[in-house]
Amino acid sequence: MYEGIVQDLIDELGRLPGIGPKSAQRIAFHILQTESFDVARLAEILTTVRERVRFCSICGNISEQETCSICRDPRRDPALICVVEEAKDVVAIERTREFRGLYHVLGGAISPIDGIGPDQLRIRQLMQRLADGTVQEVIIATDPNLEGEATATYLSRMLTTLEIRVTRLASGLPVGGDLEYADEVTLGRAFEGRRVVG
C-alpha cells in the first residue's frame, strides 16, 4: 500500500504484540513526521538490548550482568524464595515493596496445549537452589489461572519431599473493585480464604 521502506516499517511494527495494522501505521507516521522523535536512539537501543541483556544465572530474572541486582543485594533475605512465571512478575511484586526475599523465574507455566511441561521450565534449577538448606519458605506466585494453578500444584508436590514451608499467594477480591463485578470463581475463593477480623 505504501512505497518500500515505509511499508517495511509498518510490517515490522505490526509484528510486535498488541500492535495491529492501524496502530503500526500511526506509529510509522509518527516516526516519519515527528522531528523530535529520536529514531537513532530507538534503533541503537534495539541493537544493543538483545546483546547486552541476559538472564540471571541464579534466578532467571533479566539482568545486564551474570546475576541480577536482586540476587546481588545482600539486604535481601536468602531464606525466602518467591517463584514466578515471568521476569515481569518480579517487577510487579517489587512495586508492592512487600517482599524482601529472592525470586525464582520459571520462564512460563505448565501448559499441555502449548506443549510446555515441567522440563521446559526452570524447576530443576529451583530444586538445586533449595538443596543446601538455606531456604525456609517457597512462596508460589504463579498466575491465578489454569496454567498457573497447574504449575503451583506440580511445584507444591515436588516440594513436599523437602523440609521447606510452601505457600501460595491468596486469591480473593481485588482491592478497590466492586464485589458485584467479581467473577464466581474469584468470589468463591474469597469465601474459602475468609479470615477472622476484629
Add this chain to the structure above:
Amino acid sequence: MYEGIVQDLIDELGRLPGIGPKSAQRIAFHILQTESFDVARLAEILTTVRERVRFCSICGNISEQETCSICRDPRRDPALICVVEEAKDVVAIERTREFRGLYHVLGGAISPIDGIGPDQLRIRQLMQRLADGTVQEVIIATDPNLEGEATATYLSRMLTTLEIRVTRLASGLPVGGDLEYADEVTLGRAFEGRRVVG
C-alpha cells in the same frame, strides 16, 4: 524499575503514540524473549526510514523519490486534485479505488488552538498548482471534524476566485471522526456523493 537498557527500551517505546507503559513493557519483553523476532531488521529500518523517506515536491505525499508514485503515474487524471490533511489519508482513499486524479497533502488542518493557521499548511503550493489552468476540479477531503471543516471552508473561499469546480466529500462519513479510520465503502460513497461548495 528495570535495570539500565531494558528500562531505556521501555521508555523509548512508551514515547510512541498509543503505547502506554504496560504495552511498552509487553513489547520490550517480546523483543527480549522472542528469538524469532528480527531486532536487527527493525533497527535497520528505523535508521534508514527517515533518511530515505521525503515528501513529494509536487503534492507533499510521502515518497522515496523527488516526486511520489501517484504524481509520476501518467494514467492519473491531472484535471482532478483531491486535497487531504495527511499522507495517510492518501492511502485510505487509494484503498477505495474510486479516485483516479492527483492529490494535494496540506500537512494538517487549520486549528487556532494548536497555533496552526493557513500559512502553516501547503495552501500556497496548492494555489501554484492551480495557476496553469490544467485542474478543473478540486475535491476537498479534509477530516469531517471541526478543524477539517474550518480548513474546507477556508479553501473553498480561496478557490471561488478561480474558474475551478470545488467539491467537498459527502456527509456519510461519521461526523467527529478521522478520515483515516473510515471503512472503504463509506469512503467510496462519500466520493460518489460529493457536492459543490461555495
